[in-house]
Amino acid sequence: MNADTASNALLDQRLALHPQVALRPEPFGALAYHYGNRKLIFLKHPDVVRVVQALAEGDTLADTLLACDIDPARWPSFERALTALTESEMLHERHQDAPG
Amino acid sequence: MEETTATFDDAAVTSPSSADAVTDELLDDELLVEEISIDGMCGVY
Secondary structure, eight states, X not given: OOHHHHHHHXXXXXXXXXXXXXXXXXXXXXXXXXXXXOOEEEEOSHHHHHHHHHTTTSSSHHHHHHHTTOOGGGHHHHHHHHHHHHHTTSEEEOOOOOOO | OXXXXXXXXXXXXXXHHXXXXXXXXXXXXXXXXXXXOOTTOTXXX
């Protein structure tokens, strides 16, 4: 799997903030703290905070980036950021709710 | 008296394409998250 394939896979994923993660807004963006693994991550731009908060509302990551009016030229940076958040267990893949 | 001919320094000119390239580089290097190590900070307020 090359970088492009992995990138497309992330854009097609439905992500959500882990329930053990607290997001604390700050002037520069936000602090994200995981009470389970005790990791602390700075979200260094308000736009990435908006995207993370909007993940649960959107469908895929690509849909969320579009809904948040993120310039497509910045999508690679956001993909790297959300990949890092996923690897730190701050974000996890959510599955579509079963109908019924 | 020598006549000096003013030369137009092409390197000083930032063409729109190169400016966009610089902007693209900045966007590509945009660091949006940073993990902070807090190991060993127990008791620090």
